[in-house]
Amino acid sequence: MSPEGAPTATTEGAPAPDRAKKGQTALGVLGFVLALGFGFLVGKWINRPDVQVEPVTGDRVRVALRGDEPMLGPKDAWVTVIEFADFECPYCAKGAKPLMEAIEDMDDGDVRLIFKHYPLPFHRKAVPAARAAYAAHKLGKFWEVHDWLYERRGDIGDLRGFVASLGLDPEEFTQIMFSDEAMAAIDDDMIAGGRVGVSGTPAYVVNGHVYSGARSRDQWGAILERAKADAERLGVPKAEVYATLMKDAKDRIGDGTPVGGKPSARVPKRAPGEADALARYKVPAGDDRPAIGPEDAQVTVVLFSDFQCPFCRRLVPLLEETARTAGDVRLVFRNFPLPSHPRAEAAAKAAMAAHRQGKFWEMHDRIVAYRGPLSDEALERMAKEIGLDLDRYRTDVASPEIAAQVAEDVALGKRFGVVATPTMFVNGRYVRGAQSRDTLDSVLGHARREAAEILAEKGTGQGRPYDLVVADALDGVPEAQGEGRGE
Structure with missing residues (x-):
């Protein structure tokens, strides 16, 4: 017997024993029905009509095998x-x-x-x-x-x-x-x-x-x-x-192109006048342009970037880190301010003025990290923060020489089919858009392999590796044009 006032199994709000049993039975039936329904849906998925039981084609095909696959x-x-x-x-x-x-x-x-x-x-x-x-x-x-x-x-x-x-x-x-x-x-x-x-x-x-x-x-x-x-x-x-x-199987059907291209160098569809990712271009590295990494690097990346491009902000730190640590990668920076970014050209001039005082990358990093309006006052404040001689900075940022350098970079980019930022030429190979760390590593690895083959054939004592790799490359894209966009 329960103490007076103690709740029992039939206390209000709790089911009586027979009601509980009926409820459990109902839940069991419901669970069984749901399980059947789930099984039916899974069966419908695995046997869905769009899944072909017959081969896609009656022709046999021969898959290229290396012999070392799992x-x-x-x-x-x-x-x-x-x-x-x-x-x-x-x-x-x-x-x-x-x-x-x-x-x-x-x-x-x-x-x-x-x-x-x-x-x-x-x-x-x-x-x-x-x-x-x-x-x-x-x-x-x-x-x-x-x-x-x-x-x-x-x-x-x-x-x-x-x-x-x-x-x-x-x-x-x-x-x-x-x-x-x-x-x-x-x-x-x-x-x-x-x-x-x-x-x-x-x-x-x-x-x-x-x-x-x-x-x-x-x-x-x-x-x-x-x-x-x-x-x-x-x-x-x-x-x-x-x-x-x-013996009678086909080696190829269709155009033979894998979906998305090779994982190591996937590229978007070409725009009119855009560079071709399958070609190699002799893009001048520019000895007087901002650069990180050894001049005799096996891989040279010429980057066209815009200071107001959000995609450039994602890519450039990866490139900077790689060029500073890899030992065989050189990063060369060229400005490509887009017309759609009203303060990109002013930022480019400010960064090149800092370059004259040996502090391009410090200025670059300050600008891309800044989230306010890139006014002249804000840019000069950054110049002061990184320790530039402000009188010299003001003279340089307004000089026709700096303006000419930025304009030269833009003209060069258009000549080589740059249509968006960021754009890289990796040992002359065109790569458009921001890339993940994994994709960037793959692209650089591919460039290393290609460079090793070319240098083994030509010999490393004939000049800088980059000059040898791009010696026979294209000198531009025919009828290249376009104002460009960030991506």
């Missing part, structure tokens, strides 16, 4: 599945398990799975994730990191801890992850996919037939069984099946 299964399998995937792609993540289950349903040795990277340009995490997977593969832990990345939609936060938990050296892992070789392999995978018509993820090439999109375990089972039966009908030993199928 692989499961024997080389002499009846069926070879080449997967192109993006770790940030939700369909890749959801489609990976049904494929693996279908492969496990087959007899041992029937299927080999080869993984190729295809990071899409609108997935910010995809390239860093692909780099991490490459490093994991080189250290023998690809599939562990593969699963971990899919669970996290490509987010590499806490990567260092996970790598350590696998028994790997985080320092060695990081070195491989950010190596030129990692980016080159990812580029190579993208190009291989583009050549056989891959335009989205996930995409699969099964014994030469291209399939697009995720599918269920049963659908994969049917595809793999059919591919195995076709292979068996060839009447050749298993070890010769794939080579036999590839």
Whole structure:
């Protein structure tokens, strides 16, 4: 018996035992119905009508293989599945398990799975994730990191801890992850996919037939069984099946361009009169222009920038840091004040006046960090704060020589097809717009590899590396024009 006044199971506001049981039953039924509904929706997703069960094309295609890609299964399998995937792609993540289950349903040795990277340009995490997977593969832990990345939609936060938990050296892992070789392999995978018509993820090439999109375990089972039966009908030993199928396969379908271009050098669509990212240009580095880094650097970046451009504010600090620390990168600054930014030209003149007193970068950093109106008074106040001789500053900032330098930079930019800020010419290669740290590292790595090849051919004793690299480059863009924009 309960003490007087103590609540019991039937106290007002609480259900009586039989009512509670009915409520629990109702909730159980509701939960069951919801579970069925969720399962139905998942089934509808994985079996949705737009996912093709048949190949995209009846023609067989030959995917270029390096031979060092991540692989499961024997080389002499009846069926070879080449997967192109993006770790940030939700369909890749959801489609990976049904494929693996279908492969496990087959007899041992029937299927080999080869993984190729295809990071899409609108997935910010995809390239860093692909780099991490490459490093994991080189250290023998690809599939562990593969699963971990899919669970996290490509987010590499806490990567260092996970790598350590696998028994790997985080320092060695990081070195491989950010190596030129990692980016080159990812580029190579993208190009291989583009050549056989891959335009989205996930995409699969099964014994030469291209399939697009995720599918269920049963659908994969049917595809793999059919591919195995076709292979068996060839009447050749298993070890010769794939080579036999590839004899009449096409090396290329479509225009062969990977989506978004190579991850190491993705560029927007060209505007009229704009420089061509596939060409190399002999942009004068300008010995009298502000610069950071050694004159004999293997990579020279000529930057066209605008002091009121918000995108320049994001890129220039990355370039400054790289030029100060890399040891083989030189940054050369040229002004390109846009007509849409009314105080950009005045800021450019102020910075060049500071350059005459050896303090361009101090003035540059003050200007880009300033969020108020860039009035003459504000610019002079910055000049005073960095310790310039103000009388000399006032004379220089109003001088025709400084105005001519800024105008010369603008004319040079237009001659070489600059249509927006920021714009870089990396060893003469055109790169437009603000870039992330990862993309910038990739672009610089590519430039280093190209420079090494050119210098090995020409010899390093013939002049500055930059002059040798751009010696045979274009001297401008025909009919280049345009006022430009920030991006």
